[in-house]
Amino acid sequence: MDVLDQIKWNEAGLVPAVVQDAENGQVLMVAWMNRESLQRTVDTGRATYWSRSRQSFWVKGETSGHTQTVRNIALDCDLDTVLLTVDQVGAACHEGYRTCFFRDLVGGSLVVNSERL
Amino acid sequence: MDVLDQIKWNEAGLVPAVVQDAENGQVLMVAWMNRESLQRTVDTGRATYWSRSRQSFWVKGETSGHTQTVRNIALDCDLDTVLLTVDQVGAACHEGYRTCFFRDLVGGSLVVNSERL
Numbered sequence: 001m002d003v004l005d006q007i008k009w010n011e012a013g014l015v016p017a018v019v020q021d022a023e024n025g026q027v028l029m030v031a032w033m034n035r036e037s038l039q040r041t042v043d044t045g046r047a048t049y050w051s052r053s054r055q056s057f058w059v060k061g062e063t064s065g066h067t068q069t070v071r072n073i074a075l076d077c078d079l080d081t082v083l084l085t086v087d088q089v090g091a092a093c094h095e096g097y098r099t100c101f102f103r104d105l106v107g108g109s110l111v112v113n114s115e116r117l
Numbered sequence: 118m119d120v121l122d123q124i125k126w127n128e129a130g131l132v133p134a135v136v137q138d139a140e141n142g143q144v145l146m147v148a149w150m151n152r153e154s155l156q157r158t159v160d161t162g163r164a165t166y167w168s169r170s171r172q173s174f175w176v177k178g179e180t181s182g183h184t185q186t187v188r189n190i191a192l193d194c195d196l197d198t199v200l201l202t203v204d205q206v207g208a209a210c211h212e213g214y215r216t217c218f219f220r221d222l223v224g225g226s227l228v229v230n231s232e233r234l
Contacts, residue, residue: 003227016133018144025142027135030198042222075227076217077210081147083218093194100193101200105159110120110192 004035008080014050017082019092021099022071026116028092029100031058033082038073045070047086066090121152125197131167134199136209138216139188143233145209146217148175150199155190162187164203183207 009015014032021028031049033041037057040048047068051058061067068086075082093100097117103110126132131149138145148166150158154174157165164185168175178184185203192199210217214234220227 003222003225016147018135018147020144027137027144027200030133030135030193073222074218074230074233075220075222076147077212077214077219078217081217083144095194097194100195100198101191102194103192105120105190105192108120113191116191 003075004038006079007035007038007075008078009035010080012052014052015080015082017047017049017084019047019068019084019086019088021092022085022087026099027101028086028088028098031060038082041070041084042073047084060092061089064090064094066092068092120192121155123196124152124155124192125195126152127197129169131169132197132199134164134166134201136164136185136201136203136205138209139202139204143216144218145203145205145215148177155199158187158201159190164201177209178206181207181211183209185209 013034017031017033019028034050037048037050047060047070049058067089070084070086072085099116102116104113130151134148134150136145151167154165154167164177164187166175184206187201187203189202216233219233221230
């Protein structure tokens with residue numbers, strides 16, 4: 001059986017994909033993948049997600065130029081989460097930050113973490 | 118308004134929590150949190166998740182001893198994903214591996230990545 005058929009896609013046919021920067025290990029973002037988007041990612045080496053809001057495939061950087069070239073794809077023990085290691089061009093975050101995780105929860109407030117900018 | 122009320126909990130009241138090793142930046146696991154489990158994590162400094170299968174709180178390491186002391190909590194731009202940086206004792210994975218992401222997808226097969234053991 002194909003490994004992709006063993007993955008435990010959720011009721012919407014999706015799994016979360018954690019994206020890590022090959023350069024420094026920073027967690028850049030989390031997006032969602034369905035079977036076809038993972039297959040396209042494998043086939044093309046370009047990170048390709050499923051946009052839940054737009055209900056369409058989303059090749060990262062296709063419009064922004066902030067592409068992700070995939071170096072490695074890992075799966076977790078339960079086969080319900082993907083971990084991509086990527087070469088990130090520019091900002092992973094649509095708000096222009098390198099990582100989507102640019103704010104910390106500190107004392108009940110959100111504080112921009114300057115180390116992650 | 119409390120930051121926790123701004124988080125975009127999904128239809129089941131949950132968000133994914135990515136867990137990263139403070140020591141070396143390795144992504145250890147992804148679990149799920151509801152509002153109360155995040156609040157308990159903040160209050161206690163011990164990573165506390167919501168088990169979807171058992172429908173109960175789950176203090177990481179409570180039975181195994183493989184605790185996670187939380188060093189940092191970040192939120193993503195969309196406020197729908199948490200990133201914990203933790204001091205991990207022992208194995209994060211219930212299969213005994215340091216990380217749950219111990220297998221890579223290579224050529225259509227799952228291959229144990231010895232660098233992650």
